[in-house]
Amino acid sequence: MKTFLNRIKTSINLSQLAPALQTVHASLQHSRCDCIRRTRQRGLWLASLLAPCLLQAQETSEAAANDSLNLWGLIQQGGWAMYPLGACSLAMFFLIFYSWKETSRKKFFSVEQVQAASVAVAAKDYKQAQSTIAEGKTLLGRALAPALPKLGTNREKAENLFIENLEAEENAVSQWVTYLNVVASVAPMIGLLGTVSGMISAFQTIGRGGMGRPELLAGDIGEALITTATGLVIGIPAMIAYFVLKNRLNTAMIATAQAGTEVLEAD
Template sequence: MFELVKAGGWLMLPIIACSVVALAIIVERFWSLQQRRVNPRQLVVQIWQMIQAGQLTEDRLRQVRDGSPLGRVLAAGLINMGHTRDVMKEAIEETGRHVAHDLERFLNTLGTIAAITPLLGLLGTVVGMIQVFSVITDVGVGSPGELAGGISQALITTAAGISVAVPSLIFHRYFRGRVDELVLEMEMESIKLVEVIHGEREAAGA
């Protein structure tokens, strides 16, 4: 492996750095975007039960807000549940935009890595071919060993760039879809809470 990196030249260093960053983002996003961490099941039902039992204290509300992204959104509505339905929805929507932005954290970086690593590989190809032509200019085509160095650099950097870009792009698209799915679920749960509190929906159907 070290020999391949060495043969690829200095452009292998940023490609390797991109691969390490991409792997760290992928692992972190898989951990952070789990269903149970973002949208805990039955949270609206639990909140309604606390309201009915008169147990929704400031401490309980803080626990709901800090427990998950969905809890943060619902807590924004609960703080304003004494106001009209529209005010409650506006508070939820405003917080929801911030939460959705947080769920997309690092995805732009992952997308950037997917875009630039093939370009770094292409740059390595260009540098390698320049080296080949320099050798031809200096010693002619009678030195296969000298020519092989530039050609191997061109091929290795291209392969490395594509190898990093493909999984980065796949996971970037996957996490984008995952965030959209989670945000949609969050919106549905928020609507349930608003409708239950304002008597437009039966609690049993929450």
């Protein structure tokens, strides 16, 4: 009987607590919805603040990418060192073109004139040999023509004069090839100087508080890298062209010396 009464009391207590529990549940539901609504509002507010910044950053990165792909943008980013490097590149192209033209075989001698001059020397007609060899305005003509009149009186003196004139003509041509070697040596050094200048500027930017702002360091580091690359791009082809043209000149000079010796030995 007591157990039955206790169950009735418990059921009465639970029936009294049910409305309170429903009220608490409704309050929690309302609080959760309110929190979700506030979170959404804060998210929209934060997105509205960040959207212009993200858009500007995207535009800046796209502009930087376009500038980096543009040749003029690279030149501007390279700084002051790009101007002497540009002069070196122009000098390199001019020297390669001019030296290649001056070391062509037709600039040194003509086989037909060498044969005609040899026939005239064999006939002891030194004036005819001189006029024949000087007609083409070749390097051999400028070196050998002054020596031919002396061939009839003093052969050794004529040979020595020919050798002296030939060396002078070789020096006149080789100086242009030597200038190409100067460009090949100076261009990488100018690029290295631009690298040092860019790194100094980068450290100065860091000292002014730009450590946390990579966009401030990008220009200085870009200057350091671009100038080095430009110096090597100019220096490497110039060095290759120097050795090619030097070998071309030596080959032409050996053939010219042999042609002059052939004329002198025809006596």
